[in-house]
Amino acid sequence: MISSPTVASRLQGRSELGVALLLGAAGVVVFLDANGLATPYSRSDPVGPKTVPFIVAGLLVICAVLLAVNVLRGGSGEAEGGEDVDLAHPVDWKTVLPLVGAFVANILLIGWAGWVISGTVLFWGSVWALGGRHYVRDGLISLALSILTFYGFFLGLGIALPAGLLEGIL
Template sequence: MREHSELGVSLLLLALGALVLTDALTMDVDISQRGPIGPKTVPIAVGIGLLVIAVLLAIDVLRGGHGEAEGGEDIDLSEPADWRTVLLLAGVFLATAVLIDPLGFPVAGALLFWGAAYALGSRHFHRDPLIAAGISLAAFIVFDRLLGVPLPGGPLMGVL
């Protein structure tokens, strides 16, 4: 069964396609909508696409096809994982999730960008917070003000 291990991916795609299709077909939709394309169209198309890809992948694997290992990866598998970096990044993401409501996106986003840069090895303590604040503020302005995607502003809402 080792040479057919990619059938697991096919089964996962099949289950996901069935789930998406079932969810799309059982959606409650306002039938007074006009036009041929409604809110069910895209989920049904995605569900059918997932089912088709799952079947085609299974046929390919059963005929002997298999994925090739990527040769361009620059990873030494004999080295242990860098758990310090992983835990720092997880902590930064968790802190952002906790702080985004009380502090708002501009402050929490700046902490996220600066914390990620620090966790990944940057040690420019004067430059990194300024760049993080600029990126976060620019993202807030683009999404909240220009695109109309509401983000929590926090205490800076009156200033922005």
């Protein structure tokens, strides 16, 4: 157990190398994509569609390399603080993953079941993930919010959110 902090700190260093990797990968993708473009000879557009992507790709790759060097030399980015943020404890995946789950559920449900159902699932699931345990009260609030926004958007803004399964009832 004594070695765990060093393992953890090493892992943390490594996880930031992932950012460098992501930047590098993004740079390569931008480069390859731009490389595949055709540059028609044109007097009116001497710059062409490739120049800016090449510059961006270069910037990304340079940042990736410098960041990797920086991290290996012991540099690290400062996690963002805030009013409601307590950086003393590590990332609480037990909250984040269910939140993402609720979000994904909404994406899957919205077209088929409609906004009123998917929105209720999203809000209720998020509240649950964040620690709300008043199941009935939370459910009523979720349902009310979804129905209100459904009609609010339809009547107020003229945007018809999908009714899905409840088509005909709403």
